[in-house]
Amino acid sequence: MTSSRHGSYTIDTTIAPYTSLHAYKGRALNGIWVTAPYLHNGSVPTLYDLLLPAACPPDDKKAECRPATFQIGSREFDPVKVGMRSEYYAGFTYNTRLPGNSNAGHEYGTAAIVKDGKTVPPLSKEDRPDLLDYLKAQ
Numbered sequence: 001m002t003s004s005r006h007g008s009y010t011i012d013t014t015i016a017p018y019t020s021l022h023a024y025k026g027r028a029l030n031g032i033w034v035t036a037p038y039l040h041n042g043s044v045p046t047l048y049d050l051l052l053p054a055a056c057p058p059d060d061k062k063a064e065c066r067p068a069t070f071q072i073g074s075r076e077f078d079p080v081k082v083g084m085r086s087e088y089y090a091g092f093t094y095n096t097r098l099p100g101n102s103n104a105g106h107e108y109g110t111a112a113i114v115k116d117g118k119t120v121p122p123l124s125k126e127d128r129p130d131l132l133d134y135l136k137a138q
C-alpha cells in the first residue's frame, strides 16, 4: 500500500503499530557535502563517484565508475567531486573488494531504467554537476 509518505510499504494501524518499521529509511541529506565517504560502509569517496556505476563494463576502457580502491584520512575538501581528497594522498587504502567493503548498490541514475513502460535515461554528464550543486546546498 502506498502511504502519503514516499515509498511503498504497509502503514501503521492501531492493531499493527510498528509495520512501517519494516521499511529501511534512508537518512536525510542535510549536510551531506561534509560527511564523506558515502554509503553505510563509507565505500564511495565522493558524491561525484556515487552518481557513477559501481563497476565499469570490462570492454569499455573509457567508462567512468566508482573507484575500487581509494585513500581515506585526508582533511582536504574536494569541492569539485564533493568529498575529501581520496587520491594522491598517503592515507589508509580503502579496498572495496574486501568482504564488507563493497561499493555496489545505490546505482539510481547510472543506467537507463524502464518505468511505467517508458525508458528513463541515465543522468548525463551535464546533469551530474547540477545534481552535485543541489546536494551541496542541502
Ligand code: HEM
Residues within 6 Å of the ligand: 024, 025, 026, 027, 029, 032, 035, 037, 038, 039, 040, 041, 047, 050, 106, 108, 109, 131
Ligand atoms: C539521483 C537520486 C539520488 C540521490 C542524489 C541520492 C543521494 C544519496 C546519498 C548522497 C546517499 C548517501 C548517504 C550517506 O552516505 O550518508 C544516499 C543513500 C541512500 N539512498 Fe539515495 N539518492 C538518490 C536516489 C535514491 C533512490 C531512488 C533510493 C531508493 C529507491 C535511495 C535510497 C537510499 C538509501 C536506502 C540510502 C542508504 C544507503 C546506505 O547507507 O548504504 N536513493 N542517497
